[in-house]
Amino acid sequence: MNKLERIVEHDAGARAVRRCEELGCEPYSDMRGGLFRPYLGAAHKAAMATLRGWMHDAGMSVRTDPAGTVIGRYEGAEANAPALLIGSHIDSVWNGGFYDGALGVMLGVECVAAFASRGIRLPFALEVVAFGDEEGSRFPLSMLGSRAMAGKAVGDVSQMRDRTGATLHEAMRGAGLDVGRMGEARRNRQDILAYLEAHIEQGPVLEHADAPLAAVSAIAGIQRFYVRVQGQAGHAGTVPLSMRRDALAAACEMVLGIEALARAHVDDFVATVGKIEAHPGAVNVIPGSASLSVEIRSADAQCLERAFLQVKELVGSIAGRRHVGWEVQDHQTFAPAPCDGRLVDLLRSGIRAEGMPEHVLVSGAGHDAMMMTDWVPTAMLFLRSPGGISHHPDESVIVADVQAAFAVMVNFITRLPEVLDISARQGTVV
Template sequence: MIQASEIQAGGTRAKVRCDELGGSPYSDQADGLFRPYLGPAHRATLGRLAGWMDEAGMSVETDAVGTIIGHYAGTTPDAPVLLIGSHVDSVRDGGRYDGILGVTLGIEAVAHFHRHNRRFPFALEVIGFGDEEGSRFSTYMMGSRSAAGLAQTIDDSVTDRDGITLRKALADWGLSTTRFKTARRENVLAYVEAHIEQAPHLERAALPLGLVRGIASQYRYRITLEGQAAHAGTAMHERRDALAAAAESITAIEAIGAAGPDDLVTTVGFLTVENGAPNVVPGHVIMTVDIRAVTPGVRENAARQILEALEAISLKRNITLSVEQVQDLQGALCDEALNAILRKAIIDTMGYTPPVLLSQAGHDAMIMAHLAPMTMLFIRCAGGISHNPAESVENDDVEAAHRTLVSFITRVGEER
């Protein structure tokens, strides 16, 4: 068993570094954390990470998408690569540990082996993606999609809220979407991502670490309900009330989600009423529907039920229904062989068999699964709260994650 004293508090250092990156100049928001893709805070953060990677014995590069990669060579020049990573960007008013903790933990794992002058029959690379959240442009996971070599259609004329185009933001960094294909990582053995859980299951179980079975697939729809705006004095049986149709639809969507398997969740997260007023029967409503599930086929079945329910409600209420699918994000199951190694690493480090968890949130790991086998380690966070300044992790839990990553990498090396 790896002794904690041998690791020299790398987990605590990883957490402290996340705290440092939680304020100026690593945030573009004066009163909180906001680190959007290709912003000043993103640039400053990559500079700080590059310094830490260099100290840990890694050579450092930034690829054609603005992803930072630290490389720790293997025992041979052509050794395959074990990738350790997550994302460095954040949502507006975000938390200090979502994504970035996986990057700093990766740096600390490599630093441990560098201090002990240990190499493996594979190289170690710590990778920090810049566009997982999509918090600046209407894009998401461009970094991991490019690293995985996936085809993607990108409109680089899209703008952020300040009117700056993606094309301009990339050009300011010397980047262009025309070169994204060059960011594909080669000869990758596996990908591992450590991440806060973003759910309360570990906290309820009073356990610091969990093993991820899979990441949910996602559908997202934009629903438009077109009725007839009318005076509030209009008789009830004569109305074509789009908002009432939306309300009935939301109830149906919630019921379908609640009746499905445990890994199914359904959400209406946005609703707008056009020209709404207290004395007007609403005639035009737009809402979003988000459907997520891990088990193959569950998401698709729920989507079919929801669309059938919306069609029935619209027909009954004489409402015109328009459905636009705006996202189809394929989830991924973690690799069984890697999960077996990670399970042994948790047992080795913590002395308990970890719970197997599902991730309803999306992660770069689901994209990297197209390139290589992947696994994920979940770390307990207070209340399961994330994407929020209240996001919090304990030093001891992060220490446990660090020791587990070191054990995992060591075990992978022993099995090569």
């Protein structure tokens, strides 16, 4: 039996799951009867301390970077070798699930423990990274830790406030961090080999396909904007229907039109109207203006752009027919983030080696990996989400899936030198 076979035998998956559950209640949650672990709250700080202990026990040297990311490092055969980062986030949404984010971190700890406990040194270092602010559930900015690590601009965020009025500056000071030094979290590109993130799917696709795991090909890009519709307010009793310019009725036709458009392009993009408002908003007044949010997601930048133009054309034609004005406001674009093709293939072959059906998915949700794809070769592994449930206390995982994910990750780490340009030396027992 070779080393790799022995590595995948132990109960790493069960321990990773147990640790996520352990972090699911006080003192690792800031709400009673559920999980809420926002950035730099008491629960997050407690989770950071416990995680540091687990990382240390697994054989890592541990530090916290200036953005509050806990980093455990396991040196390679030679000191200061470039590192494969394995990570995700340990913050949560309000009343969230135990596994969103935390599972990817715990699986990273298990991977290191598997190599370290056997004295295997790889031709590169392993670093487990636990970002503290992916969800943006405390301050109005998400993915702060991964953004800072990849050297992406975060702007002047020191005076951003949470719901209690506390500034980011104060929150960081309370955790022994200095917001003015956040830029120092940036890593040198040459010190990083690649980034691997395991995460629950948070959707129903894998369960429907009866597949435990999938390699992620890309994280979808987003076009997000508001359409403001300008009609004419009037008395609900005196203005005949034929003479109305009802902004809300026009907006509703737009909602259904956008849905029909997305259904007709089901392989290219998804589109959602999540919010609609009408003014003045009275029972006896014809709505004079309305506003609707539109969000389009696609893994293909051209599809995304084309879909945006199609939505605008549709909105324009409905507005023209109904004699209302319209404009697009607050347009934001997030480019699709493609994973590295070589690493996607490596995950696929690992999934195949586990005797599982090979699935490749686009991630419709944003993840820390988004901040990495244009910086270092990036890979993401999805685990099936029972019921497709996430961001909810009923979020769950299947232990056997987690064990399989662990095996695929160990396979990925072991075979990484085959696809990335590192001298493919054998791991040595020291």
